[in-house]
Amino acid sequence: MSQILQKAGFKTETAESAEKGLEELRHALYDAIVLDVNLPGLSGMKMCELLKQDPSTVRLPIIMLTAESDSRSKVQGLVTGADDYITKPPVPEELVARLNALLRRVKYAGAPAQVLEVKDLRMDLDRHEVFVQGKSVPLRPKEFQLLALFLEKKGRALPRSAIFETLWPGELVTEHTLEVHVNHLRDKLGPLSTYLQTIPGFGYKFQD
Numbered sequence: 001m002s003q004i005l006q007k008a009g010f011k012t013e014t015a016e017s018a019e020k021g022l023e024e025l026r027h028a029l030y031d032a033i034v035l036d037v038n039l040p041g042l043s044g045m046k047m048c049e050l051l052k053q054d055p056s057t058v059r060l061p062i063i064m065l066t067a068e069s070d071s072r073s074k075v076q077g078l079v080t081g082a083d084d085y086i087t088k089p090p091v092p093e094e095l096v097a098r099l100n101a102l103l104r105r106v107k108y109a110g111a112p113a114q115v116l117e118v119k120d121l122r123m124d125l126d127r128h129e130v131f132v133q134g135k136s137v138p139l140r141p142k143e144f145q146l147l148a149l150f151l152e153k154k155g156r157a158l159p160r161s162a163i164f165e166t167l168w169p170g171e172l173v174t175e176h177t178l179e180v181h182v183n184h185l186r187d188k189l190g191p192l193s194t195y196l197q198t199i200p201g202f203g204y205k206f207q208d
Contacts (some may be wrong), residue, residue: 001034001090008096016040018047025057029153029162032103034095036065052081054065057186063103065090076104114149118208132190142167142186150196150206159203 001013013028015021018039029203033051037044051057064082083202084102086095089156125148129136139147145167149158164173182204186193197205 004090004092005034005099010099018042018044021047022050023050026061026157027159027162027168029158030060032061032063032106034063034065034099036088036201038067040112048082051197059106062096063102115139116148116204118151118154118195119192121151121189121195123147130188132188137188137190140189140192141182143188146181146185150204154206154208157199157205159201161203163203179194 002014003149013030015024015138019042021033021035022042030088035044035048039047048062048064051060051062053191061083062081064085065088066085067088084098086098091136116125120133123129130139130144130147146163149163149166159176160178163178164171180197182196186196189196195206195208197207199205
């Protein structure tokens with residue numbers, strides 16, 4: 001499946017178990033998950049349930065893989081929170097088509113709220129406006145993107161590598177560049193700058 005998706009232009013990573021998958025999700029950002037129901041240890045069904053209970057991954061779209069005759073798992077998967085399902089072994093064209101369709105639905109129908117708020121901080125993504133304690137705060141494009149990422153993943157520790165991949169995909173950017181943007185953002189957040197926390201040797205977390 002990884003080879004099928006890579007051939008279709010997707011960047012993929014695999015995990016041998018739900019436990020390893022959950023650990024990987026703590027250190028990187030993903031657009032979607034193709035999740036097998038039958039996994040060693042923690043089941044795919046339980047992993048799906050945990051992901052949908054976590055605010056940082058509740059919007060992450062999930063396609064469940066089930067055996068062709070296992071209709072009960074299909075129903076249970078959808079009840080647990082899966083966005084779609086596909087039977088094993090997947091037909092390459094169907095797998096790619098379903099994943100593309102799911103990503104389109106998430107982008108246009110299930111996109112995150114266009115207004116992000118944390119206590120005295122309000123961010124309007126459509127109007128490109130940020131307000132701190134009711135006062136408008138102008139941000140440069142990268143500062144705005146950085147703040148939006150932090151607010152959408154509020155409370156979640158974000159590794160530097162994931163931030164680079166999200167804000168500067170395919171570009172060679174140093175850690176110093178990121179630190180400069182973070183410091184500028186802190187300056188503009190004023191009294192709310194303490195919300196933007198540094199995790200030494202790892203990355204950053206936005207926590208009110």
